[in-house]
Amino acid sequence: MSDVFRNKVDITLTVNGEEVEARVPAGRHLIDFLRLDLGLTGAHASCEHGVCGACTVKVDGDAVRGCLMLAAQADGAEVWTIEGMSDTGAIRDLQDAFVTRNALQCGFCTPGMLVACEELLTRDALPERDEIRDYLSGNYCRCTGYEAIVDAVEDVAKARRGLT
Amino acid sequence: MTISFGNPDRPNSYIGKTVPRPNAGRLVEGRGHYVDDMTLPRMVHVVFVRSPFAHARIKGIEAADALAVKGVLRVFTGADIAKVCTPWVAVLAHLKGLKSPPEHAIAVDRACWVGEPVAAVVATSRAAAEDGAALVEVDFYPLPVTGDMMTALDADTPVLHADMGDNLAFRREHHEGDVDAVMAGAHKVVSARFKTARHTGVTLEPRSILVDWNGAEGQLTAWHATQAPHMIQSVLAQHLGLEEGRVRVICGDVGGSYGIKVHVYPDEVATAAIAKIMGRPVKFIADRLESFTTDIHARDHEIRAKIAVDETGKILAFDIDDWTAIGAYSVYPRTSAIEGNQVVNLCGGPYDFSDYRAKTTVVFQNKTPTCQYRAVGHPIAVAVTEGLVDMAAAELGMDPVAIRRRNMYADDCYPVTSPAKMRFEGLSHHASMDTLVALMDYDGLRLEQAEMRAKGIYRGIGIASFIELTNPSPFMYGIGGARISAxxxxxxxxxxxxxxxxxxxxxxxxxxxxxxxxxxxxxxxxxxxxxxxxxxxxxxxxxxxxxxxxxxxxxxxxxxxxxxxxxxxxxxxxxxxxxxxxxxxxxxxxxxxxxxxxxxxxxxxxxxxxxxxxxxxxxxxxxxxxxxxxxxxxITSEYPFAFTNGVQASYLEVDTDTGIVKLLKHWCVEDCGRIINPQLVDEQIRGGIVQGLGGALYEEIHYDAEGQLLNGSMADYLVPMAGEMPDMVIGHVETPTMESTLGAKGAGEAGTAGAPAAVMNAINDALRGLGAQVTEMPFTPERILRALGKIED
The missing domain is CATH 3.30.365.10 (Aldehyde oxidase/xanthine dehydrogenase, molybdopterin binding domain)
Structure with missing residues (x-):
């Protein structure tokens, strides 16, 4: 490692509403920082190159792949993980709908899936089933076959619009 | 005491109701507890150096540079591990003739597939272990590669394991009646060649194990993502020289399994051996490339098959010649002969016919070992059977539903023994078909199909009946000598x-x-x-x-x-x-x-x-x-297996210019006996269908001639995404087993068993007027365009 390129980076960010200061290796991925350094094990590392979506977390309002972003890039960012989104109750209705519809089996993809679902519902209040399916195609689930997830998102979209 | 299941108003009537899963609430809050979520005091990480060659002699291993990496503690070779861990031989006595050589946790002098572990690097962090692994120098001497299945037994093909004499792992032939005579005299004989592609489970949680050896207590504890903790306990005890009672296997949340996590993997046993040597917790989490190269593969089959029918559509005989290649070793302890054996057991399953010949030939090759994956053998047997039935119907000008009704075992004929010598306690093929036809409005759909065809749109309807083997007795593994509890x-x-x-x-x-x-x-x-x-x-x-x-x-x-x-x-x-x-x-x-x-x-x-x-x-x-x-x-005692039955239907559209298949809708009617939780059964079936659809349309592990795996990432190996999948309608018939008070049979594999055949039949239904037919999975745009004659090079 050359002296010019520092291999440790100091970062300050907000994670789940709490300020975090850390010195991280330059190569540390955001998902590893959250899981290994902060003990936030809700989001998971799975494909490790941005395909499956199991590591999806919310960064500055967007659903982001934790395995494609470095922790150093999150300096100054506002990060929310499933733990924080659960604590605030921000997606309680979505979580309840997932349980009611059994839109999860093993649960490994679920935290990332929920972040993606919430982003869709924020951007499109009443998506069609095809739109839900397209939007969630960056989040793999090997257990459910997806239909129950689509049902759950549809239920929440309608309920939030007062349609049920 | 008994329960009056017939009375829905009985007190405490929870069996048969949809009640919430007690563990779902914490999983949606990210409070799952998977192996990789655990950190123990003094825990270290192991990363494996893996063979880049499909077949190579290991002439030497130089670890000095790896050991110089900050954080690297130890490097282990196969010989180091062999001092504390005995090799295993994956055969079962009831699979007569099955052979496989001893397999070590880490290869000792020869690597036999790309991905086989050849050394292990232990470090204080995963990153340091990975850095160290990259610096381990292994002196490989490449050896001839045996890759192709159909030439594996040819005289000029190199023998993979010299001690075995040839590349044949197992062969079974089953004869009932006189197939040759029946075929010679039959009104019609239809033959075809089918292929199912080598694929794998792609659990989103990679294989994971964390093992601690507490020498003071004399106890080994393994936190393991596994489906069979007691089996793993027995295996670790046996091969590490411990009493079973001194091995504890703990299985918390598991991030998907589908059969992938029911086997013994060399790297996981090596992790336990390293924990025993080092006396501290050792964690192994496979990365995604390791998942593709070392999780078991499955379904690599090529089948030549024939059906004979009379003028009325009565099925007279099936003749099945199945080949499968299982990689370099039979997988411990369930063995890799089961899948081919299942094809022999299950072909023709729903039908009342008399003459049956089936053979499976199981060969070794320098690829990742294959073993039991969800619906073991079923998708292959169902595709062959249902493909032939549809082809026979087309030859006779019969409707696909009509020919099945003509031949399925009558609902009141049970108990009955099939030509494959499978014993059926009670099935409901006709009631299930009736339910399916009503659910999907079969006649209405045929009209719609015809209307679309008139507009130049090619839609197809595919039907697939099936049987599913559940509730296995000791006849599956125990009688063969495996310490696997039925x-x-x-x-x-x-x-x-x-x-x-x-x-x-x-x-x-x-x-x-x-x-x-x-x-x-x-x-x-x-x-x-x-x-x-x-x-x-x-x-x-x-x-x-x-x-x-x-x-x-x-x-x-x-x-x-x-x-x-x-x-x-x-x-x-x-x-x-x-x-x-x-x-x-x-x-x-x-x-x-x-x-x-x-x-x-x-x-x-x-x-x-x-x-x-x-x-x-x-x-x-x-x-x-x-x-x-x-x-x-x-334990069950009357029947070796509780067979279930069902029928699926696929409705899809084929774009004859691009070869792309769009799935429009899917139906499944299943009889799993007593239903305990309707929602959970439906969701098992839906999830299973989608895994079957993956095999039908997308999933295929590619190797080159040198045995290199070419698509070992989720970007290159395609699994179903939400946008491609259809909505699925699920129906039920309930024929409880009389073996138990509860009456429940299994439902986990029905979806996967029947979906590929339904899709194949639907594609061929769509293309029949164009003279095209596909029988090689997955049905990619290229294969469909080739069938249509639009690609010819």
Whole structure:
């Protein structure tokens, strides 16, 4: 490692509403920082190159792949993980709908899936089933076959619009 | 005690209802507890150096540069591990002739597939271990590669394991009747060649194990993402030279399994061996490339098959010649001969015919080992059978539903033994087909198809009937010598507050095992499911059992839970009868209270009974039994397997310019016996269908001629995404097994068993007028365009 390129980076960010200061290796991925350094094990590392979506977390309002972003890039960012989104109750209705519809089996993809679902519902209040399916195609689930997830998102979209 | 399942208004009627899964709430909050979420004091990480060659001699290993990496503690070779860990041979006595050489946890002098572990690097962090692994220098001498399945037994093909004499792992031939004579005299004989692609499970949680050796206690503890904790306990004990009782396997949340996590993997055993050598916790988590190169593969089959029919569409005979290549070793301890064996057992399954010949040829090659993956052998057997039935129908000008109705076993003919010598206790092919035809409005759909065809749009309808093997007895593995339990147990206890704890030998990987057990125990004792805590996946805590595989959780584990719950209920009522000066048989337990059985009037809350038994036992008569804990085990005894049946239908559209298939809708009617939780059964079937659709349309592991795996990432190996999948309509017929009070059979594999055949038949239905036919999975745009003659190079 050359002296010019520092291999440790100091970062300050907000994670789940709490300020975090850390010195991280330059190569540390955001998902590893959250899981290994902060003990936030809700989001998971799975494909490790941005395909499956199991590591999806919310960064500055967007659903982001934790395995494609470095922790150093999150300096100054506002990060929310499933733990924080659960604590605030921000997606309680979505979580309840997932349980009611059994839109999860093993649960490994679920935290990332929920972040993606919430982003869709924020951007499109009443998506069609095809739109839900397209939007969630960056989040793999090997257990459910997806239909129950689509049902759950549809239920929440309608309920939030007062349609049920 | 029995339960009047026919009466939906019976008290405590939780069996048959959709109740929420007790573990789902924490999973949606990110409070799952998977192996990689754990960190133990003094824990180190192991990363494996893997063979980049499909076949190579290991001439030397130089680890000095790796050991110089900051954080790297040790480097282990195969010889180092072999000092504490014996090799295994994956054969079973009842699979006559099956052979496989001894396999080491880390290759000692020869690597036989790309990805086989050849050294292990242990470091204080995963990153340091990976850096070290990159610097281990292995002196490989490449050897000739055996890759192709169909030439594996040719005289000029190199023999992979010289001691074995040839590349044949296993061969089985089954003959019933005189197939040659029947074929010679038949009205029509249709033949075809089918291929199913080598694919793998792609669990989102990679294989994971964390092992600690506590020398002071003399105990090895493994936290393991596995489907079969007791089997793993037995294997680790045997090969590390420990008593079984000194090995504890704990299985927390498991992030998908589908059969992938029911096997013994060399790197996982090596991790345990390293923990024993180093005396501290060692964690191994496979990365995604390791998942593709070292998780078991499956379904690599090529089949030449024939069907003979008479003028009326009556099926006279099937003739099946199945070949499969299983990689470099048979997989321990279940072996890699089971899949081919299943093809022999299952072809022709739904149909009443007399003459049957089936052969499977299982060969070695320098690729990743294959073994049991969801619906073992079923998708292959169903595709071959249903493909031939549709082709015969087309030859005769018969409707696909009509030819099946002509040949399926009558619903009132059971018990019956098939030409493959499978014994069916009770199936419902005709009732299931009737339900399917009504659900999908078959005639209406045919009209719609014709209307679309007139507009130049090619839509197809595909039907696939199937049987599914569930609730296996010791005839599956135990009789062959494997220490794999076909029996399972459950302990149910009542605590002072009147709540129940159920400990079960079956395991949870998301199917809803814990929900299923909670509602069975709730009904069996007479409390709300919310008052039942279920504990699974700890060999030191739960009764001994087989775990969850081959769709046995509900049928075997559920019955054990029901019997334990009924026994506990009897114990509780005996105490209550004494306290209330009543006859036990005049009392019942409903919603957590002892009541008069006739009037339903409340007599005693369970928490009051618990208070007296646990804290004021002095007030009860001396000698009164007061065991508020009961254990029961269950094993099937009448039938080797509980067969289920079902039928699926696919409706799809083929773009004849691009070759792209769009799935429009899918139906499945399934008979899994008594349904315990309708929602969980439906979701098992939906998830299974989508795994089958993946095999039909997308999933294929590619190798080059040198045995290099070419698509080892999720970007290159395609699995179904939400946008490509259809909505699925699920229907049921219930034919409970009489082997148990519960009457449940399995439902976990039905979807995967039938979906590929339904899609194949639908594509061929769409293309039939164009003279095109596909039989090689997955049905990619390229294969479809080739069938249409639009690509010819």
């Amino acid at each position: 029996q399972d147990g459950c302990t149910v206890r009542m605590d002072p507050d009147g709540s129940l704890v159920a400990l079960s030998g079956v395991t949870e990987q998301g199917q809803g095992t814990e929900a299923m057990l909670s509602q069975i125990v709730a009904e069996g004792v007479g409390v709300s499911p919310s008052r039942v805590r279920v504990i699974t996946g700890d060999t030191q805590v739960t009764p001994y059992g087989g775990g969850t595989w081959a769709s046995r959780g509900a049928g075997i584990g559920g019955e054990a839970a029901l019997q334990a719950a009924l026994a506990l209920k009897a114990s509780i009522l005996e105490v209550a009868a004494s306290m209330l000066q009543a006859q036990a048989k005049a009392l019942d337990i409903r919603d957590g209270k002892v009541v008069d059985a006739d009037s339903g009037a409340e007599r005693l809350a369970l928490e009051e009974l618990g208070r007296i038994v646990y804290f004021r036992g002095d007030t009860l008569p001396k000698g009164l039994p007061r065991e508020l804990v009961q254990t029961r085990h269950f």
